[in-house]
Amino acid sequence: MTTTPVRTIAPGMPLPLRQRIRLWIESEPVLAYLFMSPGWLILLLFMSYPFFLGIWISLTDRTVGLPTGEFVGLRNYRDLLRDGVFRLTVLNTFIYGFVTVPFKLLLGLLLALLLNQAFRLRNVLRAALLLPWIVPTALSSLAWLMLYDPVLSPFSWLLKDWGVVEGSIAFLGSRVNAIVSLCVANIWRGTPFFAVAILAGLQAVPHELHEAAAIEGANAIQRFFAVTLPVIRGIVVITTLFSIIWTFADFQLVYVLTKGGPANSTHIFGTFAWQEGIGGAGKLGMGAAVSLYMFPILAALSAILLRYVRSQET
């Protein structure tokens, strides 16, 4: 790269070609697109292209190992609607996505309010309590798998020791038990995310306002609703929407804990798509259709989120 300052050339003088090219390249729009091109190349090849390919595959009966399949129209989608396991999967995903979030939000908010107090070891605790969100979910789910073990579960052991239950609890043995167990593990994983995001918001709450409200005689709960909540509302809404999207599109936790069992009763979209498309029969077309059934819901959630983020910016 030469260091000749471009701007020393007097206006009106015809520029040599090389400098004209350089000026053109260094103009903001050109440079902007140049800078963005490597990133967009990857996103187009490995995100946009598979997205549209997925729509195509979902309209065929393509299977693993065979190069192409026959075009079957909307048959995969129609078959899924008639499939009892798929209908259960939809229900499970909604339970999993929407029931866990209020718990994560409430617990996360509570934890954030606690961590916002001054006490010794506060920073250590803040760091340690974020761990569930940091470590690989597949691996922490293994710890939960053992905590839910029908024979070795320490929960069963404790409850038996205290005389609460007679035998061991089958945490993953029935649909209801398994879904509750999955939700607890998910809440465990997601609470720290809410806590840390809200904690960051709490630090923007002006201290003087709290003191003023306290002098006026407002108690802690009134102060929370009048002073704190308006400041952190934006963060709470955005964090909640993010969490719904991620939980909705989860995979690892269910894959490790139940693989959709017992008897295919605890699948969510991700694990059922995997079972149909990759594991099991390898019906790629069917699996792609399962995934794409998520799309309208994700699109709606994303639109709400985008609108909200926009309104916060201005």
Added chain:
Amino acid sequence: MVGSNRLSSRILFLYVPLALFTIFLLFPFYWMLIISLKPNSLLLNTKVNPLYLTEFTLRHYRYLFENTEFPRWAWNTAVVTFGATLLSLTCSILMGYALGRFRFRGGNLVGTAVFLAYLIPPTLLFIPLSQVVVRFGIYNQYWALILTYPTFLIPFASWLLMGYFRTIPRELEECAMIDGASRLQAMWRIVMPLALPGVLSAAIFSFTLSWNEFLYALVFMGSGQMKTIPVGTVNDLIRADVFQWGPLMAAAVLGSVPVAIVYMFFVDHYVSGMTAGAVKG
């Protein structure tokens, strides 16, 4: 108010809830650790209290290194993580700079597209993406993950860095350019050092997300020797419902340690990255 009264309310409303949260959030890690150190005789004895460790052994860890492919999985994970992080960071610095700094037609639209790309989950794409990976001839190779992880790393990191670049005053660069620096020199020497905290946050996040990724690794590199730690541990150490809990928990501990260490060193970057990327909008 009386001193002891204040103290008791502090215990009731602060220390007790904090203790409960700590137990809830950290117990699974405690469990992971003690099981990985517990001899089998103790582990399978349902008479004794399972919550304590009366004697300990490193046998499970030795088993992991001598009788399983764990070292190979660790190497695979490291290669993929560093490759994907480096590639994503390069692309994201350029994209974040362009979005945060340049005025150009369609800039807002591109920014929105990046944000939406961040919201597209792997579960939506993995089946057609597996076909793309096969078609490009990179199935079961490191490239399969190094090239696909950036699809969720670049949107996130670009978004985060865009915010950072915006906070750096334009005048600094303009001064340097008046003094004769080219735009690239101004960017490299003036803006980059100031954006370093943001770059560090993006790097740590990319590292963690790559290290932890499961679905793409399972589908694109899930066979033979190419497994990553999470995939290898979940798929190979669990055989036909016979759980070798000791080695399983040892693998879970070892697979978590690298991210935990990186995280411990950079907690604040982590938190600022998390809140900037996910929340600040």
